[in-house]
Amino acid sequence: MLPTNSDTLFERAKKVSPGGVHSPVRSFKGLDRSPVFFKSAQGAYLTSVEDKKYIDFCQSFGPLILGHLDSDIKEKVHHMVDTAWTFGAAEIYSLELAEWMTSRIPFLEKVRFVSSGTEAVMSALRVARAATGRKKILKFEGCYHGHTDSLLVKAGSGLAGVAASSSAGVNDETAFQTLTLPLDNEALLQQIFTREGKNIAAVIIEPLPANYGLLIQRKEFLQTVTKLSKENGTILIFDEVISGFRVALGGMAEILDIKPDLVTYGKIIGGGFPVGCYGGRKELMDLVAPLGPVYQAGTLSGNPIGMVAGLETLKKMERLSGWSVLNKRTEAFAQQLNQAFQKNSNGLIVDQFSSLFWIRRNNSSGSPIRSIEQIAPDQGTTFKKMFLNCLDQGVYLAPNAYEVGFVSMAHSEDILQEAVKVITKASQ
Numbered sequence: 481m482l483p484t485n486s487d488t489l490f491e492r493a494k495k496v497s498p499g500g501v502h503s504p505v506r507s508f509k510g511l512d513r514s515p516v517f518f519k520s521a522q523g524a525y526l527t528s529v530e531d532k533k534y535i536d537f538c539q540s541f542g543p544l545i546l547g548h549l550d551s552d553i554k555e556k557v558h559h560m561v562d563t564a565w566t567f568g569a570a571e572i573y574s575l576e577l578a579e580w581m582t583s584r585i586p587f588l589e590k591v592r593f594v595s596s597g598t599e600a601v602m603s604a605l606r607v608a609r610a611a612t613g614r615k616k617i618l619k620f621e622g623c624y625h626g627h628t629d630s631l632l633v634k635a636g637s638g639l640a641g642v643a644a645s646s647s648a649g650v651n652d653e654t655a656f657q658t659l660t661l662p663l664d665n666e667a668l669l670q671q672i673f674t675r676e677g678k679n680i681a682a683v684i685i686e687p688l689p690a691n692y693g694l695l696i697q698r699k700e701f702l703q704t705v706t707k708l709s710k711e712n713g714t715i716l717i718f719d720e721v722i723s724g725f726r727v728a729l730g731g732m733a734e735i736l737d738i739k740p741d742l743v744t745y746g747k748i749i750g751g752g753f754p755v756g757c758y759g760g761r762k763e764l765m766d767l768v769a770p771l772g773p774v775y776q777a778g779t780l781s782g783n784p785i786g787m788v789a790g791l792e793t794l795k796k797m798e799r800l801s802g803w804s805v806l807n808k809r810t811e812a813f814a815q816q817l818n819q820a821f822q823k824n825s826n827g828l829i830v831d832q833f834s835s836l837f838w839i840r841r842n843n844s845s846g847s848p849i850r851s852i853e854q855i856a857p858d859q860g861t862t863f864k865k866m867f868l869n870c871l872d873q874g875v876y877l878a879p880n881a882y883e884v885g886f887v888s889m890a891h892s893e894d895i896l897q898e899a900v901k902v903i904t905k906a907s908q
């Protein structure tokens with residue numbers, strides 16, 4: 481039997497895993513508290529080993545758009561568990577999901593399933609390099625694309641666009657092949673394309689950057705990215721691992737009416753199980769093995785449990801017009817929080833887009849934040865106080881000042897009301 485105490489469990493976990501966790505943000509680093517150890521989840525709630533219940537706005541960092549343990553998904557998963565666990569062969573479940581997606585998203589002609597967002601991004605970049613015969617990748621500061629080597633880079637000092645590795649173990653030779661630019665800056669974008677355009681295989685961007693705060697971009701900026709990519713024969717990759725099937729059925733591509741050459745999905749597409757996906761134009765996807773020369777494979781790729789969980793999640797969202805329900809609910813939630821924050825003059829503001837929200841310290845200009853350098857320097861300290869108070873009062877936010885919150889279909893208006901009270905009090 482495990483002891484029913486998070487502190488004790490954390491001590492044990494630290495002995496057998498780095499930082500006691502299997503993904504860094506989970507460790508509550510810098511928050512001066514042991515991470516809460518959970519044992520079960522239902523709907524909008526998590527239950528800790530101490531038997532304390534929390535309203536969960538982390539939702540496993542995005543996959544659970546219907547909330548934990550949705551009854552319809554559960555039924556499909558139970559049935560699949562009784563039918564087969566994995567085939568390593570051609571089967572009907574990935575076919576159904578692939579047909580569902582490609583029949584609804586116009587630019588998505590072919591897809592390949594993998595097991596994580598990282599893997600999807602890594603493979604899409606490989607396709608782009610193969611298609612163009614070029615080496616370089618352009619990414620934007622503040623966008624996260626998983627932990628593939630070529631994207632673990634930050635802005636270097638010196639010449640605009642030149643990157644440096646942001647992780648030990650990533651060679652400079654690899655980092656130098658990636659160019660990085662700030663978001664929201666057309667002038668620098670134009671400049672880099674003039675200098676390097678014919679060397680850039682792919683531009684990769686989160687069309688709704690939501691991994692370093694919520695940095696909602698101007699449509700014109702994304703249109704310029706698209707235009708310059710096209711003019712230079714550069715592959716445009718929308719990384720919609722977080723925004724895909726969350727902001728709309730067709731993700732940000734639908735909202736912006738932009739057709740990227742390639743797109744990456746993850747999170748929601750597996751309904752809570754490990755699934756990633758890349759896809760796009762037929763002639764690009766046909767470069768992938770066994771049809772083409774780009775090698776990519778996976779033992780558990782297209783795992784049937786993830787496939788049925790993902791498909792049922794998407795079908796249910798479509799059935800319930802879930803996206804419009806969530807948009808309205810989250811907008812009202814953010815509005816109530818903003819009114820309360822204003823009344824208390826606590827200097828905080830909530831940014832919201834669809835069912836994503838981010839609580840941040842307002843900057844002096846009071847204007848929207850579109851790139852990382854606009855984030856207030858005391859975001860971390862402000863967040864820490866609010867986060868710990870919320871935790872005491874039974875609201876679980878993602879344990880990091882730069883992570884967004886997620887509202888799921890299981891967050892009823894009553895639950896959101898309760899959360900508004902707790903968060904308001906916690907941030908006084």
Ligand SMILES: *Cc1c(COP(=O)(O)O)cnc(C)c1O
Pocket residue numbers: 595596597598599601624625626627686691719720721722746747756
């Ligand atoms: C989460 C995320 C990834 C990485 O996905 P994993 O499944 O964690 O590997 C990549 N890109 C974006 C935009 C993400 O939000």
